[in-house]
Amino acid sequence: MIPVKQLEKRAEKLKEDIDHAKVYMGERVTDGAILKVKREGTLVTAFVSLSDDMGVITLVELYDKDGDMLVTRNVNIEKTPDIGYMAVVEIDVRNEVR
Numbered sequence: 001m002i003p004v005k006q007l008e009k010r011a012e013k014l015k016e017d018i019d020h021a022k023v024y025m026g027e028r029v030t031d032g033a034i035l036k037v038k039r040e041g042t043l044v045t046a047f048v049s050l051s052d053d054m055g056v057i058t059l060v061e062l063y064d065k066d067g068d069m070l071v072t073r074n075v076n077i078e079k080t081p082d083i084g085y086m087a088v089v090e091i092d093v094r095n096e097v098r
Contacts, residue, residue, distance in 0.1 A: 002095050007042045011093040015039045017064040021048045023087070024059035025079075032060065035086065042094055048087040054079050060087045 021032035030051035037046045046062055057077040062070045073089050 004042070007093050007095065008039075011039050011042045011044050011091075014070070014091060014093060015044045018044070018046050018062055018070065019065045020063050021046070021087075021089075022061045022063070023048070023050055023057055024061075025051075025053055025055040025057050028053065028055070032087065034062075042092055044091045044093065046089045046091075048089060050077070050079065050085045050087060054081060057085075057087070060089060062089055062091075 015037050018034060018037050021034060023030050023032040030053060032048040032050055035047040035049050037044065048060055050057060057075055057079060060073045060075055064070050071089060071091055075087060077085060077087070079085055
């Protein structure tokens with residue numbers, strides 16, 4: 001079992017590494033700006049601003065500073081012109097014993 005302190009250190013490193021996002025609307029891919037990243041214990045939460053394009057967002061991907069994908073999140077967000085949108089992606093760093 002990994003001590004909680006070590007899991008929190010890994011979560012902090014992950015928080016610092018989150019760099020950019022990609023947002024998928026059908027076959028269109030746009031950049032999503034990382035508005036904020038926070039960590040509470042082992043939970044890392046990234047707030048991603050979605051593009052100004054209208055349509056149905058189906059996928060959000062987070063990438064690290066090296067351009068490697070960290071996580072994908074399937075979503076179903078229909079954007080309309082009258083509301084601003086943000087995606088929230090959570091990553092929980094935890095023990096999994098196999």
